[in-house]
Amino acid sequence: MSESRPISSPDEKKRTNPVTFYRQVVAELRKVVWPNQNQLVTYFVVTMVFVTVVMAIVSLLDLGFGRLAFWVFG
Numbered sequence: 001m002s003e004s005r006p007i008s009s010p011d012e013k014k015r016t017n018p019v020t021f022y023r024q025v026v027a028e029l030r031k032v033v034w035p036n037q038n039q040l041v042t043y044f045v046v047t048m049v050f051v052t053v054v055m056a057i058v059s060l061l062d063l064g065f066g067r068l069a070f071w072v073f074g
Helices: 018-031 037-073
Strands: none
Touching: none
């Protein structure tokens, strides 16, 4: 019997050189749909409002649990 090489599966990852990697990154970035300035400002404002609301909720919960802890143990 002759020795046979193991069959490589399609899921097996192959290593690429840095130049090929860079070319693939550039090709993928060209596919990205970049937002215009109006969309960017809108996304920024929505994000800031969401973060502010979540900060307020967490702060109120922290204040409430802190007072509850002082009431129970104090």
